[in-house]
Amino acid sequence: MSKTIVALDFSTRKEVYEFLLKFHEPVYVKIGMELTYSFGFEIVREVKAMGHQIFLDLKLHDIPNTVKQAMKNLAKLDVDIVNLHAAGGSTMMKAAIEGLKEGAINGKRPLCIAVTQLTSTSQEAMNKELLIPGNVQDVVIDYAKLAKESGLDGVVCSVHEAKAIHEACGDDFLTVTPGIRLADDSADDQKRVATPAYAREQGCDYIVVGRSITKSADPLSTYHQIEAIMEEA
Numbered sequence: 542m543s544k545t546i547v548a549l550d551f552s553t554r555k556e557v558y559e560f561l562l563k564f565h566e567p568v569y570v571k572i573g574m575e576l577t578y579s580f581g582f583e584i585v586r587e588v589k590a591m592g593h594q595i596f597l598d599l600k601l602h603d604i605p606n607t608v609k610q611a612m613k614n615l616a617k618l619d620v621d622i623v624n625l626h627a628a629g630g631s632t633m634m635k636a637a638i639e640g641l642k643e644g645a646i647n648g649k650r651p652l653c654i655a656v657t658q659l660t661s662t663s664q665e666a667m668n669k670e671l672l673i674p675g676n677v678q679d680v681v682i683d684y685a686k687l688a689k690e691s692g693l694d695g696v697v698c699s700v701h702e703a704k705a706i707h708e709a710c711g712d713d714f715l716t717v718t719p720g721i722r723l724a725d726d727s728a729d730d731q732k733r734v735a736t737p738a739y740a741r742e743q744g745c746d747y748i749v750v751g752r753s754i755t756k757s758a759d760p761l762s763t764y765h766q767i768e769a770i771m772e773e774a
């Protein structure tokens with residue numbers, strides 16, 4: 542089973558299909574706001590029909606009833622993972638699970654994970670702009686515990702918090718980690734970054750990789766290189 546989720550952050554359908562056609566097997570992909578807001582759920586259905594697994598990354602954050610109804614609709618897409626912001630609180634997260642259960646196809650709902658602190662958020666920004674005091678790792682772990690108590694399946698966090706989250710919430714609580722960069726890559730807008738090798742060492746369940754693969758001169762080879770690192774014993 543693939544441990545690498547490729548972020549399909551493209552602006553055109555052509556780029557999506559040209560990219561996916563390079564792969565000769567189903568891959569785990571992430572469809573986010575960029576594609577969904579351009580092409581609607583049609584693109585989700587099309588990529589799913591090609592046999593790929595899908596993490597639908599729309600990061601819901603609203604009042605509980607709105608999130609519940611939205612999740613009910615997302616469950617009907619039969620994707621593998623959906624997500625929301627833990628900052629919406631436990632009532633919202635519980636409502637999300639209720640919505641997913643109501644919309645589940647054949648009794649099987651998508652996994653639901655909570656964004657703790659975005660990997661583009663630095664310690665300084667969290668304290669001074671978001672006005673959340675304390676250490677970013679402690680805050681992420683507290684949010685992860687809240688997500689677990691609310692019935693969620695895991696969290697989005699950075700590699701740097703994954704080990705402590707597994708210690709606090711259990712090994713079966715998923716850690717999905719964006720902010721992945723190969724050693725020579727630019728961090729771009731990401732702040733809490735790490736390499737695939739460090740992600741494997743820290744026991745991350747999945748890494749999310751966008752630009753390091755999609756902007757690579759040879760995306761297929763970079764993907765296989767990363768997968769090989771993630772699969773090392």
Ligand SMILES: O=c1ccn([C@@H]2O[C@H](COP(=O)(O)O)[C@@H](O)[C@H]2O)c(=O)[nH]1
Binds near residue numbers: 548656660698731
């Ligand atoms: O905390 C988060 C949550 C989501 N993301 C998403 O992951 C990818 C990362 O792309 P890169 O090009 O590898 O930086 C992107 O789609 C984000 O929306 C995240 O980065 N951090």
